[in-house]
Amino acid sequence: MKCDRQTLPIATIHEENASLRTFTFEGKLDATPGQFIMLTVFSQGEKPFSILNADKTSFALTIKNVGPFTDRLFQMKSGDLVSVRGPYGRSFSNNLGRVLMVGGGFATPPLLFLAKRLRAAGVAYMATINGARTTSDLLYVHDFDELSDRSLIATDDGSLGHKGTSVDLMEAILSEERFDQIYISGPEKMMLAAVPVAKHHHLRFEVNLERYMKCGVGVCGSCVMDPLGLILCMEGPIIDAQTLDKLEEFGVSHRGKTGRIEPI
């Protein structure tokens, strides 16, 4: 039952900033960090969202209002019914050595989820880098700070932490410290910049990719990446360095709502 759905009320809604809200649900989702769910707003549509957190009794999503679906969701109140199916996809690896997380913008939810799990599992050393355009766009500053052995912040406008990008900070920390694994989740352009840095240091890394997803279960083909025919909803969204190397579309193109190839 790949499409096993849970229909349940929104439990709480937390406003992270003007355009980002965290929705929690009282339901069980047997998920690991990096996986996503498909969320239905009745009479509106269904869209993929990363899992911010999931335990035996509840789970949460952080969502940015960017269009008709998310707009409708932002009009909903706690108690309103939505439907969720999943979790889907592959998750981040479980490295308990010295790990570095590099996050950008509102793609950080799976990294926070991962940080919690790795910390609970006894990770040896964990550094996190959290970047955004400006302070109000930064997510989970306090949480990353609590969980990490070292937590760094970058803002484009310098309103908090380093003035610049999380990739700047990544270069800096890699020249100072030794890591076993890097986890990267951010806008594709940011990840495109981060990858050569990780490669330069010969480090194992994983990225969190996004493509247009409609079924989430490997049928519709909308998320397929050339030339591997990689089915991102099932074989991603977390991709390792070896696979990423062969994905010629990374940073270049993606398929839109009709399946048409568009430049990124």
Place this chain on the structure above:
Amino acid sequence: MKCDRQTLPIATIHEENASLRTFTFEGKLDATPGQFIMLTVFSQGEKPFSILNADKTSFALTIKNVGPFTDRLFQMKSGDLVSVRGPYGRSFSNNLGRVLMVGGGFATPPLLFLAKRLRAAGVAYMATINGARTTSDLLYVHDFDELSDRSLIATDDGSLGHKGTSVDLMEAILSEERFDQIYISGPEKMMLAAVPVAKHHHLRFEVNLERYMKCGVGVCGSCVMDPLGLILCMEGPIIDAQTLDKLEEFGVSHRGKTGRIEPI
């Protein structure tokens, strides 16, 4: 999968007498004594038959030529394909004390199956009574003899053993010996005569009933017995004394091919 079918060739055909043949098949049937299968002869029909024997690699049926289906079957050769589904129904209990079997005519296959299983399980004492009209109608004489502590035979014409019925011998043996359990399988009239004898001796007993069966899996209703609404294909064909007491149709009436009640 209640209708899980096996399509397989007839392995061997053994002529028991002019109208009775034993068919063996190389296939697995996880059956216990008293259960039956539904046998398909392609382009002809499908009919219920008691299981004579079943082990991990083969099973056997003894069949009397009485009409169109069995006639067609008797025209078949070893190697010809038939199809079998089952086993279905409840089996005889597994009493390992002092047991008596009373069989009549060609209803003895399940008793022979039971005798083998009880002997293998270490039954304390087993007597068998095998009755038929005449010697050539008697089935498995040698087998019952080998398996039983005491084996008796009755023929209506006195051509072998006691001249008379198996019920006569049943009365005789019950006045001589003590038993814990009686297993009865024969024509309904014979069982109707045997039941009061068993009751008279206050003995636990089970009978093997036959009714018209079309589906074998509790759907079509053709085997139902009043007034319990007992579904014989699933809740029989082996019936214990308590249940039999409430089956007002026993020895009286049965449903024919259309579901119509007919006297026996």
Place this chain on the structure above:
Amino acid sequence: MLFLGKEIPTPLTLASGILGISFSSLQRVIRDGAGMVTTKSLSIEPRIGHEGPIMAEFNGGLINSVGLTNPGIQDGLAEVEKFHQNCHGVVIVSVFGGNAAEFVELTKAVNDSSADILELNLSCPNVEDEFKRPFALMPDKTTEIVAAVAAVSRIPILAKLSPNSNDITTMAKLAEAAGAHGLTMINTLGHGMVIDAIARRPVLRNNFGGISGPCIKPLAIKLIHDVYQVVKIPILGTGGISTGLDAIEMMMAGASAVAVGTAVYDQGLNVFKSIRAEMEAFMETHGYADYSDLIGILEEN
């Protein structure tokens, strides 16, 4: 709740053709939890039906070609009398005739019995060799038969419709206009064929049969939903129900009561107890006071 004027403790019903030959099994289904029972479809004369195998399983359901085996209307109604001697359940007598005159004859016989509701099987797919296309696919026949029966019947009439009709809403409206008091839908789908690849033959002696079971549920629900929009008479929903949730869904789509067939094959008679309990639990959990609160409350997206 009420269904066609009959008080029933639960909308759960035995569908026609499943164990529906003897009073004793019908009583047993009531004891096991059903509110109503439907007899096997009865014809004027007894019918042997098709040779076996009459049923074949596949992944998602059954195909059957029973071919309307039944002891005839006279013996069938005798079972209904016995049923009512010591049981209060509602009996729906299903009848099948070869033409309108036969349906009328059957209806008159039913008038003289203790049957509670009359169901017209206009949609059996297993006797096409004998009776050609099911009446439920032919607008004029449906109208003719339902009207003729309505003119004589003293008890409420259900017209049983076929999913094989290209336009079931039209058939439903015709049946309503002709005087049906309710609709039973859907009968089996198809034909379907299940093959024995080793023998290179169809499993059924009759080669093909009507499809029932979980696999037809989405079709049944869609058709009930469509018909509910266009008729005022109640619908007895059937097709693939095997859980309480299935039953609830079908009522939300527009059924006033629900009948269970193939699930008896899958789960035994116990299925009535379990579906009834599951339905009651759903009502409780989600705060519905009465089954009638469920009927047709589905809203399209």
Place this chain on the structure above:
Amino acid sequence: MLFLGKEIPTPLTLASGILGISFSSLQRVIRDGAGMVTTKSLSIEPRIGHEGPIMAEFNGGLINSVGLTNPGIQDGLAEVEKFHQNCHGVVIVSVFGGNAAEFVELTKAVNDSSADILELNLSCPNVEDEFKRPFALMPDKTTEIVAAVAAVSRIPILAKLSPNSNDITTMAKLAEAAGAHGLTMINTLGHGMVIDAIARRPVLRNNFGGISGPCIKPLAIKLIHDVYQVVKIPILGTGGISTGLDAIEMMMAGASAVAVGTAVYDQGLNVFKSIRAEMEAFMETHGYADYSDLIGILEEN
């Protein structure tokens, strides 16, 4: 074996609409064991299709209302070119037009491509709001479109038929007479509806969709069996195949090759490897030398 003149290592084919948008996934299906692949149905202009949820599961299969999402014929054929750059599999290009003229325009585009076979999707049930009844239910439309396409196509044509037609054998004969070189059958059944009882709403955003998966296999087999008796052109069988035995059965019923859709959902792309191996094992065990020995060998009881 040969299918419509193309040499294929196995009759196993990817059905239209499953991962059939990009050259890379089509190539992957070939690498995984299929002999032919069908593209998603392509229209002249790109189509977004319906909003999600576009699929819902039930016990026995899926309903879907993708609504012919596709990048348009031009981009679709560009994928076919890329496919053929380094892969030898047979590509069936499925096309969908709103009328005969559009089908002709699509056919001309396909003529200029490296497509091996052209499939006419006359039977999508998910665009009825836009295009009314599927053409495959309308005899005159089927004849018109197939004839118009046959007049211009330079490659073999498959006409894809609907199980919702009341008389699929007539539609098959019309398609053959109009010049189709083969038939693909069946497209999805229905409509079906899957309900969310808690939300009291259909699961699909589009409310209902076409039914596919194991539950439609007995129907597909029966219809293929019927059509096989009345046409001479080969049939690409599809509907509920999820094992090698399913595929063998469908070929015995009359299919010359078999396409797999929903089983990809159930089992992943690996399904091609496993079905292919199971088919080969059956052939071996039961002494069939060539797949063509299976076609239509079913005998009725």
